Amino acid sequence: xxxxxxxxxxxxxxxxxxxxxxxxxxxxxxxxxxWYRQYSRKGPELLMYTYSSGNKEDGRFTAQxxxxxxxxxxxxxxxxxxxxxxxxxxxxxxxxxxxTFGDGTTLTVKP
Amino acid sequence: xxxVTQTPKFQVLKTGQSMTLQxxxxxxxxxxxxxxxxxxxxxxxxxxxxxxxxxxxGEVPNGYNVSRLNKREFSLRLESAAPSQTSVYFCASSQxxxxxxxxxQGTRLTVV
Numbered sequence: 374x375x376x377x378x379x380x381x382x383x384x385x386x387x388x389x390x391x392x393x394x395x396x397x398x399x400x401x402x403x404x405x406x407x408w409y410r411q412y413s414r415k416g417p418e419l420l421m422y423t424y425s426s427g428n429k430e431d432g433r434f435t436a437q438x439x440x441x442x443x444x445x446x447x448x449x450x451x452x453x454x455x456x457x458x459x460x461x462x463x464x465x466x467x468x469x470x471x472x473t474f475g476d477g478t479t480l481t482v483k484p
Numbered sequence: 485x486x487x488v489t490q491t492p493k494f495q496v497l498k499t500g501q502s503m504t505l506q507x508x509x510x511x512x513x514x515x516x517x518x519x520x521x522x523x524x525x526x527x528x529x530x531x532x533x534x535x536x537x538x539x540x541x542g543e544v545p546n547g548y549n550v551s552r553l554n555k556r557e558f559s560l561r562l563e564s565a566a567p568s569q570t571s572v573y574f575c576a577s578s579q580x581x582x583x584x585x586x587x588x589q590g591t592r593l594t595v596v
Binding site for chain 2: 379405407414415416417418419422461465471472474475476477
């Protein structure tokens, strides 16, 4: 069983929809949680970086961490066609080795 | 700023050939990484260098070697390429281990 499981998708939504992307994990040592966005044929770029439980908001993006449930989410409000990409969750902890990535969820936002 | 630069962008190799993938960063980062990305398998860490002068194995090191040439450059070598090494390879760097990683554009490698 993988340490990090990500909803496989693909996900297709109409423009303006609220999108929820999710990851679960099994290693309780994970403390830091990241979301990367990867456009087709490009390298991943960091979107959100959070520590421990709670919410973090940046514009239309909200990252949510629930350590008790070992569950993290990325919400995208008012989704745009430019949000069409693959989203990767990643996490690490001081006692959990290197960053571990989820397999990614591909999102398509249709105009 | 260039960020993380990988060369080449595309490569086709025959089974058994060798090649070196080059990576350079201009952000004065201490840590550098090599990943491979395969469909449905996400990013898997091949090797990393926590700081200049050190290298360590990641999740899938077999068939690869690395060199941290200096603080800027981190190369990945395939000594005898196999079809199973067909993949997209990404180099990344970060200020310290496990902080925000900046990725290059990737090298698409096909081994026939």
